[in-house]
Every structure is written in structure tokens, then in C-alpha cells.
Amino acid sequence: MRKNIVAGNWKMNKTLPQAIELINEIKNNKPNNNAEIILATPFPFLAKAVELVAGSDIKIAAQNMHQAEGGAFTGEVSATMLTSIGVNTVILGHSERRAYFHENDALLANKVDTALAHDMTVIFCFGEELKDRQNDNHFNVVEYQLRDGLFHISKENWKNIVLAYEPVWAIGTGETASPEQAQEMHLFVRNLVDKVYGSEIAENVSILYGGSVKPDNAKEIFSKPDVDGGLIGGAALNANDFFGIISGI
Template sequence: MRKNIVAGNWKMHKNQHETVALLQEIIAQKKTSTTEIIVAPTFVNLAKAVEITNGSEINVAAQNTHQAEGGAFTGEISAGMLTDIGVTTVILGHSERRAYFHETDALIANKVDTALKHNMRVIFCFGEELKDRQINNHFNVVEYQLRDGLFHLEKADWRNIVLAYEPVWAIGTGETASPDQAQEMHKFIRELVEKVYGFDIANELSILYGGSVKPDNAKEIFSKPDVDGGLIGGAALNANDFLAIVQGFEQ
């Protein structure tokens, strides 16, 4: 049975004081739930976040990692550094990394390989831009991103993979793929994984939706059979909104 997951990507928000306050608020207000909660603060606040969430059943993720084990890469963070402070989940391939930092599918595939060598769980992000959907090329774009980024992996590697479909046109824009659009793509993704890796892996794979999920639309989006949770941006910065989204699975 696949896991329901709600992950909050905090991006470049919250200093340490604000990080501690938000985490304490989330922990205090969290209700009993079978949904896994993940938070991804900035690099400088990861160690503190691990300390604060210890014993809370909230997991901490990094927003990125470098593909090398170490070396002369000024400003970068390695997978080994992350696991050393207790961070065992990492977001890779986010659309902002692809767009602003020019990360290619090949580079992201290398990052995935390095993270998996350190037994990290990877939340692998992918999705089409508006122009791709307008010309009905969105399925092709998603397929190529998955094939180039993940389909070199062995079957055993998929136990540490979570997929996050994020239509780029619905990130931070207020636009959201309709629940039916999300389900259509998630079903396509699951069937694509099944063709390559078989029914068991595809059926156990958690596929998250990322793109302007809010408390007022989470329940309907999460009700779809192939949507297993969300990768949340702006709404994750408010404890009430974030936990209301988590409760989208419980209502």
C-alpha cells in the first residue's frame, strides 16, 4: 500500500528563529494522521530542524544536493554532509532549479545516483511548462524527463523514489491543474513506470502533485486515485494552511 505524503518546500524563506517558530507551531497543532509530513527548510536551518522535529514523526528534507561526493565546488552541499546531520530525504529536479540554475535531466540523474548511494530518499520533481500543454506536448515532456532522469535505475532503487509532478505553469501563479488534469497525468505517469518496472513498483510508488495546492482544493485533488499527496510551496509557510492541507486526506 503506497504512502500518502505532504511535503512543504520552504524555498528561500525563514531565518532560524522563524524556522523554529514554524516547526514548533506545526508540531503543536499536528493531529494524528497516517499521512507522512515532510518539511524542507533552507540549508542553514536543516540541522536545527532535525533537532526540533526529533521524535515528532515529522521528517526533514533538503531542497537540493550536489552530484559530487566532495571537492572544489564553492557554495555546494554534498549528500554525505546531509546524511551526517540526519537529513535522509532530498528534493531534486525542482522546476526552479531547472529554470534558474539550468539543471539538465542528465545532471539531475547524476544527483539522483549520488543521493541513492547515500541511501537517501529522493523526491524527484518534473513537469511541463505552459507552452508544452498549449500544444498538447505535455505527456511527451513528462515522459522524457522521467526516462532521462530515472529510468536508468535498478528496480531496487525505486524503494527510495517519490515522484512529484509539478506543472510549471501552476507554481506560484495561483493557477492549479484541475483535479481531473492532475489525475490524468498521474495515471499516465504510473502506467509509464509500470511499463518499465512492473505493476508492483508502480502501484507502491507515491506520486505527489505540486502546483498551488491550498486548503480549499487539497481534499478534491487528494481524492483522485493516483494522487498520493502534495509538494507544497507558499501554503507550507503557514502552519494552519499546511496542516489543513494534510487533513485533506482525513476529511
């Protein structure tokens, strides 16, 4: 049975005092429903975040990690470092990592392998840009991202995988993805997983939507049969907005 998940990706926002305040507010006042809550804070806050959510059902995730076990990689963070402080979930392949830091599918495949070797849960992001959607190439782009970055893993590893569809064309472009468009892509992805790995894995993997989910559209988006929750950006930085989205599950 797949999980309903709402993951908040804080990106490069908040100071430590602000982070502590927000985590405590979420922990103490979150809606009581069946949604699993994940908070992906900036690296400097991760250890404190793990400490703050101890004893609750909230999980803490890293926004990225390096593919190497260690070594001369100034400024990078390894899987061993993350797991040593109790962080066992990581976002990989986010559209901003792909666009601004030129992370390609081959690199992401290596990162996935490293995370899985440490028994981490991977939130694997994928999605097409506006030009891909306009050229009716969106399904092909998503399929290649999944096949080249993720579909090398074994069936056994899928228990540690969460998928997150990000329509890059619907984030900060003035364009809007409809709930129907989200469902269309999520169904395509689930069918693709079915073809490669079988129906049991396809039916049990959670697929999150990451295209500007807000409190006023969350319920409609989450009501779609193949949308299992959201990867939330800006709205995750405000407790009331985040609660409104969680309540939409």
C-alpha cells in the same frame, strides 16, 4: 502499499527564529491522520530542524544537493554532509532548479545516483511548462524527464523514490490545473512506471502533486486515486494553511 505524503518546500524563506517557531507549531499541533509529513527547510536550518523533530514522525529534507562526493565546489552541499546531520531525504529536479539554475536531465540523473548511493530518499520533481501544455506536448515532456533523469535506476532503488508532478504552467501564471488534470497526469506516470518497471513498483510509488495546493482544494485533489499527497510551496509557510492541506488527505 504506497504512502500518503505532504511535503512542505520552504524555498528561500524564513529566518532561523521563524523556522524554529513554525517547526514547533507543526510538530505540536499537526492533524492526526495517516499522512507522512516532510519539511524541506533552507540549508542553514537543517541541523536545527532535525534536532527539533527528534522523537516525532516528521522528516526533514534538503531542497537540493550536489552530485559530487566533495571537492572544490564553493557554495555547494554534498550528500555526505546532509546524512551526517541526519538529513536522509532530498528534493531533486524542482522546476525552479531546472529553470533558474539550468539543471538538465543528465545532471539530475547523476544527482539521483549520488543520493541513492547514500541510501537517501529522493523526491524527484518533473512537469511541463505552459507552452508544452498549449502544444499538447505535456505527456512527451514528462516522459522524457522521467526516462532521462530517473529511469536508469534499478528496481531495488525504487523503495527510495517519491515522484512529484509540478505543472509549471499552473504555478504563478494565472492558469489553474483541475483535479482531473492532476489525476490524468498521475495516472499517465503510474502507467509509465508500470511499463518500465512493472506493476508492483508502479502501485507502490507515491506520486505527489505540486501545483498550487491550498486548504480549499486539497481534499478534492487528494481524493483522486493516483494522487498520493502534495509537494507544497507557499502554503507550507503558514501552519494553519499547512494543517488544512494535511487534513485533506
